[in-house]
Amino acid sequence: MSSATVEAWPEGPAGLATRGRRGFRAWRRTRPFWGGLLAVIAGLPILYFPYAKLSLGGLTVAMATTAGAGSLLIGLLMILLGITAWCQPIVRVFCGVATTILALISIPVSNLGGFGMGAIPGLIAGGLLVSWAPLPAAPETADPAAAEAAVQDAAPTAQAVAAPTAQLPAQAAAAQPPAYEAAPTANAEGEQR
Numbered sequence: 001m002s003s004a005t006v007e008a009w010p011e012g013p014a015g016l017a018t019r020g021r022r023g024f025r026a027w028r029r030t031r032p033f034w035g036g037l038l039a040v041i042a043g044l045p046i047l048y049f050p051y052a053k054l055s056l057g058g059l060t061v062a063m064a065t066t067a068g069a070g071s072l073l074i075g076l077l078m079i080l081l082g083i084t085a086w087c088q089p090i091v092r093v094f095c096g097v098a099t100t101i102l103a104l105i106s107i108p109v110s111n112l113g114g115f116g117m118g119a120i121p122g123l124i125a126g127g128l129l130v131s132w133a134p135l136p137a138a139p140e141t142a143d144p145a146a147a148e149a150a151v152q153d154a155a156p157t158a159q160a161v162a163a164p165t166a167q168l169p170a171q172a173a174a175a176q177p178p179a180y181e182a183a184p185t186a187n188a189e190g191e192q193r
Contacts, residue, residue, distance in 0.1 A: 029135070030089065030134065031085070031086050031089040031092075031132075032085050032089060032092045032096075032128060032129050032132035033086065034128055035082075035085060035092070035095075035096065035099075035125050035126075035127075035128030035129035035132055036082040036083065036085040036086045036095075036125070036129070037082065037125075038082070038121045038124055038125035038128060039078050039079070039081050039082030039085065039095070039099045039121075039122065039125040039126075040078070040079050040082035040083065041121050042078050042082075042099075042103060042114075042118045042119070042121035042122035042125055043074075043075040043076065043077070043078030043079035043082070043118065043122075044075065044114075044118070045114030045115070045117040046071055046074050046075040046078065046106050046113060046119075046122075047071065047072060047074075047075025047076065047079070048075075048114070049110070049111045049114050050068045050072070050110060050111060051068065051071075051072075070109040070110065071106070071109060071110035071111070074102050074105060074106045074109060074110055075106075075110070075118070077098070078099055078102050078103070078118075078122060078125075081095040081098055081099050081102075082095070082099070082125065089132075089134065092129050092130070092132055093129070093130055095129050096125075096127065096128070096129030096131075097126065097130060098126075099122055099125050099126040099129060100122070100123060100126030100127070100130075101126075102122065103118070103119045103120075103122025103123045103125075103126060104119070106118055106119055106122065107119050
């Protein structure tokens with residue numbers, strides 16, 4: 001290995017692979033990755049089988065149906081919905097519902113949903129896309145001591161958690177807004193006279 005290679009990659013090729021893997025993991029965790037991947041995988045057999053010509057021994061089997069265009073449309077839409085869920089996680093619920101509906105429609109239209117190899121992953125993908133939710137954002141601070149102080153400030157103290165004290169009648173009356181056209185009430189000094 002030359003010195004120029006070492007200078008270009010200070011952590012070496014293994015460090016570059018580690019950094020790439022960590023970056024991909026961070027990207028994957030911010031979107032419905034597995035639901036989108038299953039939607040893409042589900043679209044492939046639905047797209048493939050109506051146009052395939054399989055050869056079993058000396059016998060050629062063509063599984064082309066009259067709904068070949070429907071299979072093409074369903075397969076491409078499922079792949080597109082999976083990729084859309086990756087690129088725009090905000091529309092994951094729409095993508096999940098549409099993927100589920102397309103997987104169900106593929107059963108009668110596209111050779112039993114690609115012989116089950118497209119319908120079953122499509123149904124699972126739809127459920128994963130609908131149920132995925134982003135993680136709440138963690139507060140980012142550069143100073144760990146400041147982050148710990150913020151957590152302690154946000155934590156309720158023992159005095160704040162204690163049972164509320166009873167209010168005096170004058171405090172309770174002052175806290176309630178007066179009703180319209182209600183008779184005026186006597187104040188605390190007027191009641192003592």
